Amino acid sequence: PDAADLESRLAADWGVSPDSVVVTAGADEALDRICRAYLDESRSIVLPRPTFVMLEKYVDLARGRRIAVDWRRGSFPARAFLEAMKPDTAVLGIVTPNNPTGMAATIEEIRILAEGAPDTLVLCDLAYAEYAGEDPTKELLTFPNVIVTRTVSKAWGLAGLRIGYAVGAPELIAPLRAYGGPYPVSSISLRVAQYVLETSAARKTASVARIRRERSELLRLFDRLGFETCASEANFLFVRFPDAGRVRESLLQLGVAVRAFPEDPALADSLRITLPGDAENFETLKSALRTLFEPEAILFDMDGVIADVSRSYRACIVKTASSFGADVTPADVERAKQAGGANCDWTLTERLIRECAGTSPGLDAVTVRFQEFYRGTGGEPGLGETESLIGSRESIVALRARFPLAIVTGRPRDEARSFLEKFGLDPFFDVVIAREDGPPKPDPAPLRLAMETLGVSRVWMIGDTVDDVRAARAAGALPLGVTSTAADATATEVNLRRAGATWVGSVWSEIEGVLS
Template sequence: MNREQSESSLTVLPGPVVVQCRPYVIPPKPKFIDLPLGNTERVIVSEEEAETLNSILSKFDANSIVGYPNSSELQQLLAERLEVLPDRVLVTAGADEALERALESVLGPGRELIVTSPTFEMIPIYARLAGGNVRQIPWLDGAYPVDGVLEAVGADTAVIAVVTPNNPTGAVVSLVDIQRIALAVPHILILVDMAYSEFADVNLTGDLLNHPNVVMTRSLSKAWGMPGLRVGYAVGDAQVISWMRRAGGPYTISGLSLSIAEERIRQGEESIGVYVQRVRAERSKLTTLISELGGRPLPSQANFVLARFENARWVRDGLAGLGIGSRSFSDNEELKHTLRISCPGDQSAFARLEHAFKAVLNPEAILFDLDGVLADVSASYRMSIIETAKSFGVSITVDDISAIKARGNANNDWQVTQRLLLDHGLALSLAEVIGRFESLYQGTETEPGLRATETLLVERPWLELLGRRYSLAVVTGRPRRDAERFLHDNGIRDLFAALVCMEDAELKPSPMPVRLALRHLGVTRAWMLGDTPDDLVAARAAGVVPVGVAPPGEVLESAKNTLIEAGAACVLEKTEQLMEKLK
């Protein structure tokens, strides 16, 4: 049973530091995004690695979760790999806890953290929660501002945080710069976050172990692909590690996570190396591709690329329309024109990402649904549905039609009519429905049908202008006779190099008619304008950017919401607004 709670019932006040801190928020993933590359964890595990992980999981039973966890075996294993004594290693609940403990160990009221900006946003949050002050030095691209960092050091500075490769930029800090800082301020803790170090050109760990005021944090979430376990670690001077042990609870990682991580490290070294090499190759290709398409990628040695775009929001939305997630930073002044895209480390997924970028930023063709996009059918097809139902004694409204269209699989208006009648308790054969529908729509020799009310929603000169830049096609669920007649009667048939109709392929939401149009045009990259979820689903499945158009005669906001929920990259109020997006 859910109980409603009044906001005014709570009289307890939060601490002032909590009030000042913004929560770390992961943007929600729309249901139509199936390749989420906006975050930085692995999203695809190879069959071989899946077998390894399943084999590891099969070894555990109820005894694995009975009793308090003990991290000593994993601590010993990590120490051996790092060639240090175990007392220099602390196993933590992800690298996040290692960062938090390190900052808790040395910060407090009157003490200060120096960190660059932008960077991993939890570092300043942890520092403030520890009671410390935060001073941020700008570093978006170019060389690490080592002089600026050292000049910022004051009497209150207790810790300097260095993230390399940096998140969200992917930039790296050289060994020389970190050593220079460590030697210049031996009384200050140098906290080096190396969550993405496996993807970097140089591993700094061995050299930095020689500096007593340097603590490094590492993660098994990124290259190792186990973010769900929440396992990371810190390595540094034994005394600093002992402080960090005191700065948190003794049992922060589950026993099952510890055991799985240990087995994974013993078995997974080779597969991790293969994955890292794939990511590095993809990162190079993605950087080149974005440059060729007019973006400005920043040099990266992480598993992602951050790039500036003239219209970053559209690139984000266009990729999302094709089912690919990316990370935007619209609320960050430094990053509001950028996107971060992670490399999937998978050949098929990366090919899809390449195609999506090309389709969004360099389309070869524009495909149009006919009804509601080129033709106003609010008084023809939709009225034919209403009048057909009425002739059988059933009252159907425009809202009823919009609702059934929104549910999908509604590209055939004869079948839509039949389904609506059935919803009202009247079961008729499709032949009966078609006969009545067509008599109303087509008309007779003495009485014009409802098709006579159809009007063109765009001007021929607009289509001509569009056709000078792109190949044009129509993909419709109409019978060919009706589609050809409308296009000819309105003087625009010659502008379309391809016309795919009901008789040519399975109806939308199947991608088949969209793919057929691409083949007829001889192109692979396109946008498609449609006014129903079926249009958008078909386009996305065919690798075509889905652009929604609010159909005439419907409530605008309701129509927009329906199309956005179906995965439209954007929704146009009128078809001719397309030109603004293409700019």
């Protein structure tokens, strides 16, 4: 494969001679070559902190010494770069717009470096330059000590081709040819890249314009939400959160992947959020952020969340099974609930009888017996009378003052209403979705019906089983878990988190801290 035609094309674009350009396997390889050509154990490079992680790795591979200058906020610290130089400093490295913050250095700030250190190589990685307010490439190429690296991976959308290049004075570029393989890029990639550069400028311009609109809109959203953002000029935003890890996990459960930096204490409070450049995906991103930070309603499962049913429904399962000769224990019930697919207690009871006794009297007979134990017969009170409220009525009243509330339960409607009326909660739940309204969880239909009835699209769902969590995820709700009545709270929390719960507490009222 011969990159000469593409190098000539790129040289013409920037008004330089072809020997000023070397095509590489992505801009990453250009950075690697520069580090190997200009750094070794006796030379240092000044870099911003944070910066593109691969540039740091290439410096280390070349055995160069890194000198870091903080650039987490504000304008590019050009003067601090010059002050940080040592006698062995061979390179001043800049990524602009920077990765991961998106902040950009101005032409004048880079000029300070190029003119302030005329005998030192100034490396400018401009991988995201198309998204910035100004592209400094042509002006930077007037300096004899500057190498610019560019890529077709970002704005041109050709990341899979792995094509980048370095451009600078011929005497700076010449050594780079010796530090790479003879054929770093395939002939197919070269031809496709040249074709796209010649025919798709309008498409690239439209894509960049879309990204800039998304960036402006998302910056306004974060400003309204009160989160600090960097002044990004890239196709991503760098946002600081009080609990970045929880935000990342929550967004992931809502269908959005973002970049976190847990290994770096200086960046552990931040996330990098990529702008998709696509209307549908951008709506998904906005919806996920607003669901997380601006929920319109809170949905509750009932049993195990606001109703302690350890002595009612759970006991009915054990007692019903025993009446049919099956030795089912509370631990068996707990395991089945945590495994999922056990939202209907009647069906679960019949299944456990069949598994333990090897036979079954049938679902109808099990249901009748179960209800006799729950509701009582012959004047004897049923186990339903033992149910108690988890949390306080005052907490529910306070939460209802902030959000519409709904119950989404597998109980029959009359039993759900009876519990709410018993504890004076009926006025505070706007909607009750019960067994009669649709298939049981983990099917998301009951949650979607609750959202539709409330007239909302952004909700949090609080449940105590993996079925609740799975239903929430499928419905686009933020899944939260509680271990209020679990026999083994630790194991239950592990199961809920594995299923996708973004937060797990011991009682639902702890959600107040999450909402704050």
